[in-house]
Amino acid sequence: MEFNRSEFLFETEVPEGELIISRTDLKGRITYANDLFAQISGYSVAELVGKPHSIVRHPDMPKRVFKQMWEKLKNGQKWEGVIKNMRKDTGYYWVHAIVSGMYKDDKLVEYKSIRTPITKAQKIEFQKKYDQMRNIDKENIRTVLYSN
Numbered sequence: 001m002e003f004n005r006s007e008f009l010f011e012t013e014v015p016e017g018e019l020i021i022s023r024t025d026l027k028g029r030i031t032y033a034n035d036l037f038a039q040i041s042g043y044s045v046a047e048l049v050g051k052p053h054s055i056v057r058h059p060d061m062p063k064r065v066f067k068q069m070w071e072k073l074k075n076g077q078k079w080e081g082v083i084k085n086m087r088k089d090t091g092y093y094w095v096h097a098i099v100s101g102m103y104k105d106d107k108l109v110e111y112k113s114i115r116t117p118i119t120k121a122q123k124i125e126f127q128k129k130y131d132q133m134r135n136i137d138k139e140n141i142r143t144v145l146y147s148n
């Protein structure tokens with residue numbers, strides 16, 4: 001994939017008071033996406049369902065964040081954190097996500113994620129934090145500077 005397209009620089013703002021919701025099977029393949037998820041990610045619901053959730057993975061996200069997420073989920077715990085996602089047009093959007101298991105008759109059947117917007121200050125903080133993590137882990141090195 002090419003990352004030098006100009007859309008890469010455009011942010012989509014997640015609206016206040018609405019939730020971006022998705023569910024996945026136990027392997028992380030999307031089984032449900034609400035309309036807001038489709039709208040914000042730039043995909044249609046039909047394009048999202050059946051795809052791995054990494055369809056919206058942004059290269060600025062350190063690998064270890066998702067490693068920790070999956071470790072928690074596999075231990076039956078919920079994961080909560082900040083994610084930068086990539087849209088279909090390579091633009092991006094930031095969310096706070098709560099990811100947890102869904103149970104049927106005490107058996108883990110799916111995972112769900114509920115996402116809400118974060119503040120500009122949090123975006124600046126997490127961009128810096130994730131840039132540092134990728135540098136430490138020797139992942140793709142790209143540093144983003146925010147102007148205020």
Ligand SMILES: Cc1cc2nc3c(=O)[nH]c(=O)nc-3n(C[C@H](O)[C@H](O)[C@H](O)COP(=O)(O)O)c2cc1C
Nearest residue numbers: 024028053054056057058066083085099111112113
């Ligand atoms: C319910 C659920 C929601 C997820 N939401 C996201 C997400 O919004 N963005 C993302 O990059 N990965 C998300 N993931 C993690 C992905 O499954 C995947 O681990 C991650 O994109 C890293 O890709 P990789 O495992 O192929 O390296 C989610 C996983 C689950 C179970």
